[in-house]
Structure formats: C-alpha cells, structure tokens
Amino acid sequence: MVILKAKNISKQYRLGLVGTGTISHDLNRWWAGIRGKEDPYLKVGAVNDRSTKADSDYVWALRDINFEVNKGEVLGIIGKNGAGKSTLLKILSRVTIPTTGEIKTKGRIASLLEVGTGFHPELTGRENIYLNGAILGMTKAEIKAKEQEIIDFSGCERYVDTPVKRYSSGMTVRLAFAVAAHLEPDILVIDEVLAVGDAEFQKKAIGKMQDISKGDGRTVLFVSHNMAAVKSLCSRAIVLEHGKTVFEGETDDAVDFYLENANTILKSRTNIFPLENTNYGIIFKNIFIKEIEQSSICVKLLVDTKLEIKNIGFGIKIKDFNDIVIGSITPAITGESFNLKKGESEISFYLKNFLTLFSGGNYYFDVWVAKPKLEMIIYGENVIGYVIPKKDRFSTGVFHERNKHGIINMEGTITM
Numbered sequence: 001m002v003i004l005k006a007k008n009i010s011k012q013y014r015l016g017l018v019g020t021g022t023i024s025h026d027l028n029r030w031w032a033g034i035r036g037k038e039d040p041y042l043k044v045g046a047v048n049d050r051s052t053k054a055d056s057d058y059v060w061a062l063r064d065i066n067f068e069v070n071k072g073e074v075l076g077i078i079g080k081n082g083a084g085k086s087t088l089l090k091i092l093s094r095v096t097i098p099t100t101g102e103i104k105t106k107g108r109i110a111s112l113l114e115v116g117t118g119f120h121p122e123l124t125g126r127e128n129i130y131l132n133g134a135i136l137g138m139t140k141a142e143i144k145a146k147e148q149e150i151i152d153f154s155g156c157e158r159y160v161d162t163p164v165k166r167y168s169s170g171m172t173v174r175l176a177f178a179v180a181a182h183l184e185p186d187i188l189v190i191d192e193v194l195a196v197g198d199a200e201f202q203k204k205a206i207g208k209m210q211d212i213s214k215g216d217g218r219t220v221l222f223v224s225h226n227m228a229a230v231k232s233l234c235s236r237a238i239v240l241e242h243g244k245t246v247f248e249g250e251t252d253d254a255v256d257f258y259l260e261n262a263n264t265i266l267k268s269r270t271n272i273f274p275l276e277n278t279n280y281g282i283i284f285k286n287i288f289i290k291e292i293e294q295s296s297i298c299v300k301l302l303v304d305t306k307l308e309i310k311n312i313g314f315g316i317k318i319k320d321f322n323d324i325v326i327g328s329i330t331p332a333i334t335g336e337s338f339n340l341k342k343g344e345s346e347i348s349f350y351l352k353n354f355l356t357l358f359s360g361g362n363y364y365f366d367v368w369v370a371k372p373k374l375e376m377i378i379y380g381e382n383v384i385g386y387v388i389p390k391k392d393r394f395s396t397g398v399f400h401e402r403n404k405h406g407i408i409n410m411e412g413t414i415t416m
Contacts, residue, residue: 076234107186281306
C-alpha cells in the first residue's frame with residue numbers, strides 16, 4: 001500500500017533574496033498566471049551545486065524528484081551537504097511548498113527537521129509535549145495517555161517542567177524525538193538531528209524507529225550522513241546529487257553508490273601531491289600500487305628530502321569505504337626507523353595476501369612520516385585507493401560480498 005507519493009517535485013529559489021526579489025518579476029509571474037501561461041522563471045535557473053560560482057539569479061534546489069513509499073517502509077535519503085535532502089523533507093512536511101509537482105500522502109505526518117523545531121522556548125518541556133501533540137492533531141486525552149512514556153524515553157524527567165530555552169541541544173532533540181515518535185504519526189520524517197544526541201540516545205532512537213516501522217507498521221523517512229545507521233534502519237534508499245535523484249534501490253547498493261561517488265580515489269589520487277613539510281625539508285612526491293606474487297601488493301611512496309634526516313618512521317593505514325580503519329603498519333608498533341639521504345628515496349609498504357585476505361570492494365590508504373613518539377611531519381589522508389574485485393575464492397560458485405559476509409575472507413573449515 002503506497003502511503004506517500006512524490007511526483008515531479010521541483011523547488012526553485014532566488015539567490016540572496018526572499019521571493020523573486022523585484023516587483024517586475026512578481027508582475028511577470030502574475031501576468032503569466034492570468035493568461036494561463038507557465039511561470040516564465042521556471043525556464044531559467046542553475047543546477048544546485050554549492051561549490052561553483054552562480055551564473056544565474058535562480059537555483060533549482062530540487063529538480064524532478066519522483067518516488068513512492070509503502071506503508072511500514074523505512075526510506076533513507078542520502079547525499080552530500082547541499083544535495084537537497086532537507087529541502088525535500090521540508091516539502092514533504094509541508095513546511096514549504098514545491099515550485100512544481102505534488103505530494104500525495106495518507107495519514108498524519110510528524111517531522112523532526114532541526115533541533116527544537118516546533119518547540120516554544122518559553123514553554124516547559126511538558127507544555128511543549130502538549131503543544132506538539134495538538135499540532136499533530138492529537139486530543140488532550142491521547143497526549144496525556146502517552147505523556148509519561150514520552151518523558152521516560154527522553155530521559156529528561158528532572159527538567160520536564162523547566163522552560164526549553166534552558167535545555168542543551170542534546171536534551172532538546174531527546175524530547176523532540178520522543179514526542180514525534182510516541183504520538184503515533186503515520187509517517188515520521190527525521191532529518192540529521194539525531195547526530196546531536198549522545199551514543200546511547202542514538203542507539204535508543206534507531207531501535208525506536210525500527211519498532212515503529214516493523215512493529216507498528218508506520219512509515220519512516222530518514223536522512224543521515226551516518227551510513228551505518230542508514231544500513232541498519234532503512235529497507236531502501238535514494239541518493240540525491242545537485243538536487244536530482246541519481247540512484248534509487250536497495251540500501252546497501254545505494255550506500256555503495258554514494259560512497260564510491262563521494263570518494264573519487266579509486267586507482268589513484270596523485271593530483272593531491274606534492275605534500276610538503278618545509279620545516280623538515282621533506283616532500284611526498286607521488287604514490288602508486290604494484291601487485292606482486294601470492295596476491296600481495298606493494299604501496300610505493302616517492303620521497304624527496306632537501307637534507308639528510310635520521311631516525312624517522314613511515315606508516316600506512318588501511319581503511320574501508322565507511323572510513324573504518326582495518327589495520328595499519330606503523331613505526332610505533334614495529335619499531336622501524338630510517339635514515340634518509342639527501343635527494344629522492346622510495347619507501348615500500350608490503351601488504352601480504354591483501355587480495356585474498358579482504359573481500360571485494362574499495363579500500364583507501366593514509367601514509368605518513370613521523371619522528372619518534374609520533375611527532376607527525378607529514379600526514380597524507382586517502383592519498384590512494386585500491387579496488388579488489390569480487391572473487392569466488394573457495395570455488396563454490398558464491399562470490400564473497402562484503403555487505404553480507406564481512407570484510408575479511410577468513411580461512412577455516414567445518415568438520416563433523
């Protein structure tokens with residue numbers, strides 16, 4: 001059963017101004033409407049790319065967004081900052097209207113878009129529970145039946161009769177989420193606000209959203225930059241980029257698509273070189289990866305020194321596509337140090353059985369040089385990446401997928 005449908009949703013803004021900004025533009029729009037013509041300013045407008053200089057007074061924050069959400073489904077919405085995620089949620093929550101397109105929903109929508117949204121700072125936490133419930137269309141009796149449950153979940157009972165303006169941002173989001181989750185909306189819309197809460201509350205909130213969707217059969221729209229939370233919570237996800245949908249599908253596939261596009265370092269990132277520390281006269285000139293026998297690889301770092309340097313150590317760190325550190329080789333552990341002569345040198349990091357040890361996917365490397373006790377000289381983050389293809393390692397006809405079976409290809413047998 002489809003509970004929410006977005007059809008051809010677009011949102012246009014005029015940069016730097018509220019509304020169209022000029023009487024002439026307002027008159028042009030009014031005259032076009034009188035004649036039954038299309039808004040003339042819908043034909044102009046730049047792509048929503050925050051990193052480039054504007055070449056138009058108008059920008060499309062969203063452009064032709066289409067999707068459907070079924071009852072009880074948790075839809076993740078992911079993308080870079082400025083991709084249009086919050087604008088889309090504001091349209092879905094009826095905070096703002098789309099420039100074109102329409103939203104069709106069945107049931108009541110509760111939104112948690114920003115810390116303190118819908119809360120009156122002069123009212124107490126308890127009073128805001130009743131205010132938010134009334135906004136959602138709940139009766140006083142319905143809110144009262146949930147009141148203590150909301151307070152208990154928020155963990156703010158001591159301050160519930162204190163004005164919200166005296167709450168920290170974490171306390172505010174705790175109470176706001178508790179209200180939105182417990183007043184039984186048909187659709188719960190959550191923006192990145194949970195990042196404000198502590199680790200214990202984030203885990204608690206994600207568990208509550210899972211209960212809402214699986215147990216109560218209600219629908220959740222979830223925006224987050226925490227890919228682990230998106231994977232654990234969402235059954236499906238869409239990826240936004242520059243205000244457009246660039247991917248829609250299973251959560252794991254959507255997260256992989258987003259991260260692979262966000263990390264442009266697949267085979268090489270030599271454009272970030274050289275990396276230099278002028279105080280020590282050390283330059284990282286280049287880096288490359290060479291495959292060697294027995295499924296091992298060698299990461300070679302080209303270094304140039306202006307003077308002879310003694311007793312320094314090099315290190316390398318391996319990370320997966322979630323930026324989780326898998327392992328490292330560091331002088332703090334190995335105790336190895338080098339004396340560099342003036343001129344160019346080549347530092348080699350041998351990673352044994354790398355291709356067979358790790359499952360298929362993208363991996364990234366940090367490299368650094370440091371004095372004893374890790375006095376950092378140069379630290380290069382994500383300087384190069386490596387793609388391991390999926391392989392049928394055990395010749396069983398099954399490819400080892402990282403999302404299902406983990407990062408490590410473990411050696412072992414099963415006996416009886």
